[in-house]
Amino acid sequence: MHDIVLTFDDNFWGPAYATMRSLCLTSTDPRSLRFHVFHTGLRPDNRAIIQSIAGDYGAALHLTDLKQSDILGARIAAFPRIRMKRLNPIVYVRLFLKELLPAGTARVLYIDADTFVRNPIENLFAIDMQGKVIAAVLQPDRMHCIAGRDLKARSCFSMAEPYYNAGVMLIDLERYGQVDFIAGIKDLPAEELEQFYYDQDILNFVLRGQFLELDPRWNMQNPEPAHEVFDPHILHYSSDSRPWWPWTRVAFKRTYRHLMTNAHFYRYRREQYSRLVKGWLGLR
Template sequence: MNAIHIALTFDDNFWAPAYATMRSVCLFTFRRHDLIFHLCHRTLTDQHREDLAAIADEFPVELRWYDLDQSEMFRDIAKRMPENKRLSNIVYARLMLDRLVGPEVERILYLDCDMLVRDRIEALFDIDMQGNAIAAVRDTIGAFITGGRDLKGNRDLFDPANYYFNAGMVLIDTAKWRDADIIGRMEEAFASGVMARIYYDQDLLNLIFHGKWLKLPWRWNTVDARHAHEGLDPAILHYTGENKPWGVFAGMRQSVAFARLYRHVMTNELFYRFARHRWKRWWRKTLRLGR
């Protein structure tokens, strides 16, 4: 069988969720031998890299590492493009996937690290893309993302009637992605002032692939996964809201779908170690603000 290529992008503050996303893919597929994870990372400590590498002790998967701190292109892009204060400029790394992976990778699945996969990933990876460059799921609040207050913003760029996809899960035809010259288009948007007006890389991808993407069923990217989604058999949970399944406070976790399952997918040992990591970050931030 053909390899299943999956790409993740993350910094050191997201190492544990990245592990959980990988492990969920491994747990819910029979094609574990075919899995190749492309790990695009930055600021990763040796300990956290060891945690991620341990996935290969449990499953027969291949890991390919890409240190973005060593990439002059990424450093330049992250420095110049609008800063995503909530997610950091690691979001721009996915735009470079065609520059990072080898020419033998004809198709690659990008997954955000705030995702839990609970269905066979090959059912998604092997779909007929019908000649499209990418396949994705419509974002439930796409019109608000582009239009903002009263849905009046950026109407010269986006029509609310057009379908808008969430870029947290994107199945990519690598050759067509490369032909789209995404980095070049981003530079044009930056020079014209468009990048300063839009929602980072997700809006940019929607502009580039307008009318050129395959719309997939919602279950392959269940945006803002809540309890109500559990009974609908979602394939991929996407925790886009403020509350996460790894939230420091139990009440935060209880409002999202499959929170208990998520903790055991991450493993209890790593889950609580990640909780301590987040507590330390929260206190450091709070004490700095208090000065």
């Protein structure tokens, strides 16, 4: 089996469906895919759409509603408070995969829900990880991620060292399960921890030297139409230029609409318009 983890909330049901569908459509054997979906509550109609992946492609699917359990509560409480508010705390699921996945799972792919897989994921699972814990792609704007506004120096990161994006990671779960992330950051000063970019900074700091650098095509971030010529394996729409907004220029935009399917795409876009307007009016 090829184990794949996604985490998202009900605001991302459409992109998550598109990501999962793209994995199945381009797989050499969709029945070998086993999805582990950790979410924070899905409306029944949205849940049914996610579950349709299993019936349509024969993939295995396990859904876990984090609001119905305390899987993350105590674990997240042990991590430092971070000032950044943009990301949902469910991203911390990535730090506890060894505990959350079935015993005997050797490798797992963590993938963000704002991605579009264009080539067989089996090719990624088959790589030689050379004894590393994680295989991932470098973060293109690592200087800004590391140093933030005015590129201020931070004590725990060096701009001379590689820094990886955590949105697409192939993980050696046995080695990963031996890592104590809490112990790895406990000696850092509070003012440094407050600046952390959630688990991406934690992973890069604690696992320094334990990443295998992947070809950028396995996580083509912020892809524009000009990037289509590189035949990217995975597109990662990680900026504000999302393929569901009509005013954006992103790679394979038309294909993405059909990937989500017209019916789901236009319904999801209407929901996003509504959220955008409510945000402007301060109603959410």
